[in-house]
Amino acid sequence: MSDQNRNLTWRNIALMGFVMVWGFGNVVLNFATQGLTVVFSWVLMIGLYFVPYTLMVGELGSAFKDSQGGVSAWIRSTTTPMLAFMAGWTYWVVHIPYLAQKPLGLMVALSWAVNPSGAWATTIKELNPIILQSIVLVIFLVFLYVSTKGVKTLKVIGNIAGTSMFVMSLLFIVLGLAAPAITGKVATPNITMNSFIPKFDFNYLTTLAMLVFAVGGCEKIAPYVNNTKDPSKNFPKGMLVLAGMVAVCALLGSVAMGMIFNANEIPEDLMMNGAYYAFQLLGEHFGLGSIFVIIYALANTAAQLSALVFSIDAPLRVLLAEADSNFIPKSLSKTNKNGVLVNGYIMTAILVSILIIVPALGIGNTNELFITLTKLNAVVMPMRYLWVFLAYMGLKKASSKFKTDYKFVKSDKVGFIIGLWCFAFTAFACIMGMFPTDVAAFSSEWMFKVALNLLTPIVLVGIGLILPAMARKSNAKEESQSTIQQ
Template sequence: MAQDGVKKLRWYNLALMGFIMVWGFGNVVNNYANQGLTVIVSWILIIGLYFVPYVLMVGEMGSTFKDGKAGVSTWIRSTTGPLLAYFAGWTYWAVHVPYLAQKPQAALVALGWGIFQDGKFIKAFSPMTLQLMTLAIFLFFLWVASRGITSLKRIGTVAGLSMLVMSFLYVILMIAAPAIRGAAVATTDLSYHTFIPNFDFTYFTTISMLVFAVGGAEKISPYVNNTNNPTKEFPRGMIIVAVLVALSALLGSVAMGMMFDANNIPKDLKMNGQYYAFQMLGQYYGVGNFLLILYAIASALGQLSALVFSIDAPLKVLLAEGDSKYIPAILTKTNKYDAPINGYKLTAILVGIMIIIPALGIGDMNSLYNWLLDLNSIVMPLRYLWVFVAYMALRRLVGKFNSEYKFIQNSRLAITIGLWCFLFTAFACIMGMFPKGVQLYTSQWYFQLSLNLLTPFVLLGLGFILPSIAKWNNRKDTKTISN
């Protein structure tokens, strides 16, 4: 009975939690900026062929390894061993470095809109000046995180829910605006070519943003064994998540097409599109900038909360089940607030470099913002690769682990689907490395391409250094003890 009492989440609870964890309005805006209304077909393909199997694989692994503390690292450790578990944890931490470099920048954009109600604030500064401001914000919130302050995370939860509600409100009000308020539809060409992608090289350079948008489902896994009748209700909840994501993506893209001409997309839509959307929506409904200000405040708080959380959580995932053979003891040192202070220092160094270096070669703020966002779409999905590695390894170990829920009973088919998701993710990341929105073979194109290539290799390559340091330290400690 106690067990039944614990398993109290129903499929609809799980669906809402999963949707909040995975989705955001920015996903709609960023991918519309990349593809226009052709993104509708892209959403259908990515959700059906990638997102649905992804979340159901996560459900199976969460059910199998319900007691693990470190998520994907636990899955890898249990199925392959501690060395790959270390690299999985390192990847999860390392890919957050560009994310941490981008969050303060996004918060400044939101604050600019909230205070001045236009996008001119961020453009008033040179890239280097803006990046120095970004660095100052990052270092301040790094200090906040090091003090164990968690109240901002709770504020961020409220802000995130507010943004989610406003995102749905935007879709509903925008789709209704032509009928209710007589708003003109911006995209007037509704021919075949407006909706069907041209599957060429340029198109494939944008799919990493789609993968980035639907990733992160592994955050849902701890809840699978708290679900009532998980064999039936967990997959049902995950299917509802996929349906909600599909509806939000498709209707959101339609709403964007009604507001912004798909054949003449503003160049700064990635940076300012969310705020343009709520500003124009307020004008349609006669409330001025009220909706814009609400959304900008919620966005700023959400960005800063995500910054604090992402400074702390990935590092703790790396260290939670870290093997002393691979992670130097000095990195695990904590301060009186139980924060891994030396890990924070390493984070500060890498993020600081990530903030400053791009400003040396990217000449304007819009290009810098777009590049850093695109870089995140290249780097962040690399952590999803370990999800699929863990899943394939799990299904090869037939009979070794018990799970209350299985995505697919046939192990060979399950491994094939896991391999498909792995290869597709890798392909998307590689194609995403080619710069977008920059004239081919110019100095800026080569600069961005170089950074796109170097960043993941350097960040992941650093992971090979720590085991050597740990080995040297352990050998030194052994000699000290023996003497």
């Protein structure tokens, strides 16, 4: 690529990556699971996991700077076509639990936007889970239909809303840290150094998946290494600045949460409504009423709408647009006159509908349902990061075949070990995240949640393993028909 097209600086890379990776919800969700001890967890997570993760992505982006296929292309170049297909499949299929939860998040955001007192949100929380999830299913199916029409305007609105939420997240940190000066007190009493140190027990290990879930996704920035000025210098610099920005927002955001919420008495629905409670409290502290919660709720409503439509269509197109007929039946790539992947949409509808209804059958509380689906996402979504680390290990194992402008570490053996560490840690966090700690161990609800967390990734990945056999059968049938016609 000519220098004329290399117009991105390290600042651009850092900001683009930050918007892709970070959000205020990451602070709220992890504070809800750990309280102030999450500050220490962020330090460990960013130093031992996120920094090497971002720098590995930098090296992979440098090694495959001409590739636009992302992780599946990295896997194809470093391993086998079958694993490349599974990487692409995983990147699509982890969106199924995400899509199953998104309509509920949309309902909550809209309720706060219309009624900033939280009364409507309380009504949603008190609904019977079966009734609620039936409404969620209808909302999903409506937007599944809408996504077939292509709503570019909604995606643009979503981008604007995403930027607005980013600004609101920074505003929360500033106002949250300043709140004690206004109120004259800190919500969490008797804060000492020990308040930030977690107990490294089984319960703590089950919260790691949420942390991994929060910091993942920086590989989305890798294709831009080819558009970066002096990529061997500026791309890794941008990724390091990204890690620093995430660290500052995570640490200060968590401390700010402790300023306005009592970390020793965390509201049971903080995961579901915590972001709105936070801005509601800030509005009260600064004498501005409901203005903050309304702005945040409106921005989040628009972002949720856009994300729901975009996450139905875009990942499916990535999977099927250039599908290898050896692994994916051609029937799944069938499009109608409007270019809609009809059978792909049907497959999406079936899988998401099942995952919307099934959890409601075993969980009798709407707030618990929201928490369960959030934690399910934290178990399933990081599975796609495993392929990043596998690709990096493959790159280190065959480094002589690839030319890179930038290397995270000079030693291939050390690089391989770091990649293996991140792979093993991600897998361990996902496995530990399968065990709920909010209900009695081995109770019927505990068993249901464990089964849901265990079977969901097995089934979703298992379907991907079945598709190549279906593709072979479909191809053989087509060849047979072609021979007969000749």
